Amino acid sequence: MRPLTDVMHEAKLLFYSKRFDDLVRTFCMNPYGVVVKEKHKDFCTVNGHSFSTKKSNNTNFAILASTTFTEPFHEPIAYGRYIAKLVNLLGEGIIVQRLGDLLQGRRSTAERIKKGSVKPTLTDATAGDLSFAIPFRYISDILEMLEALDKIVPGVYSTSTLLYGAEVKFYSMRLKLTNNLETEVKNLFAAGDGAGITRGIIHAAVSGVVAAREILKRMS
Ligand SMILES: Cc1cc2nc3c(=O)[nH]c(=O)nc-3n(C[C@H](O)[C@H](O)[C@H](O)COP(=O)(O)OP(=O)(O)OC[C@H]3O[C@@H](n4cnc5c(N)ncnc54)[C@H](O)[C@@H]3O)c2cc1C
Incomplete structure (x- = not known):
């Protein structure tokens, strides 16, 4: 990520996905940072931060796909919670998956993650399969954005890139x-x-x- 983060500590990049025309954006970019668990009352989500004194070898950032629901649905917070809880149910917390495994339609395992060149900074995330919990629409949006981002930061769309889920933002x-x-x-x-x-x-x-x-x- 250095070609980007050396120029701009936190790049805010916006992208419209081809398949769904959703607004997808980067958020909370943390050069040399760590992924952290954000605890809510009865579920947990993913977040991240950088320390001013300690550096990891990784950069982490969120990819957020925005949704505005239409009639008759008006419970966006319940919807977001539901997705986060489903991830928690399957992974007993946060799930981490290598991009390469997601693209091959298989779960990540601790062994596969160990083989990758990117070492997880959130060490108690469960290696698993995000596609069982995150709707296809968002998985598709995230993959399209990463592929586009690879043109600016070559390497980001690679097998070893780690995806953690779920990050959910509640803004209603x-x-x-x-x-x-x-x-x-x-x-x-x-x-x-x-x-x-x-x-x-x-x-x-x-x-x-x-x-x-x-x-x-x-x-x-
Ligand atoms: C883990 C994490 C990582 C993040 N990373 C990024 C990032 O990389 N980039 C980015 O742009 N944003 C990031 N954010 C979001 C960012 O932190 C917030 O957008 C920002 O802090 C909001 O600032 P604020 O002053 O509105 O609220 P806050 O920073 O939440 O400040 C509100 C303050 O009010 C205090 N408070 C609450 N209730 C009371 C009360 N009743 N009486 C007195 N005080 C009270 C709280 O203790 C707190 O200190 C991150 C958030 C989290 C949680």
């Missing part, structure tokens, strides 16, 4: 805000992920500045 809560991020309650502002308007560190920080500038203006 959104407060009603003005352009200055004021809520419907006068002089009450909301910024960052909690307000449902951002999904990452930079945007959350910028949204804080937007709200702070307006508050300062009113105070002076």
Whole structure:
């Protein structure tokens, strides 16, 4: 990943998949980082981070495919949870699979992963088969994106690339805000992920500045 991460620590790349025309994007890119388990109340998902002092040999990032459901379905959070729980059920937690095994339609095993050139940074993930738990639509979106990404970062679409699942983002809560991020309650502002308007560190920080500038203006 260095051709990309040496230039830009966290590249945000957007892609429209050919088969489904879904918006697919990279998220949470962590050069020399580690994959981590994100614990929710009754299931776990995948996330990742980099340390400022410790470096791994890997770069990890998420690939997210966005879905907006149409009538009559309006339970996107339940849907995301369901997928995460299905992965947990099959893998007793997080599942890790080599890209090469997924493409060959077979599960990964601990032995196959050991043979690969990429060493897992999340060591308690279960080697398995993500295609049993993640809908075909998302598997297809992810594979198309990785294949496209291989043109920018040759090698990313290789047998040893490790895929961890599932990463699920829940973004349906959104407060009603003005352009200055004021809520419907006068002089009450909301910024960052909690307000449902951002999904990452930079945007959350910028949204804080937007709200702070307006508050300062009113105070002076
Ligand atoms: C493991 C992980 C990895 C991530 N990696 C990336 C990445 O690589 N790149 C990226 O762009 N984004 C990443 N994100 C997302 C990013 O961290 C968030 O988008 C960002 O932190 C949101 O900032 P925020 O200030 O809105 O909220 P937060 O950072 O969540 O801050 C909210 C704060 O409010 C505090 N709080 C909550 N409730 C109360 C209360 N009742 N009273 C007082 N304080 C309270 C919390 O303790 C917390 O400190 C990652 C997230 C996780 C969990």
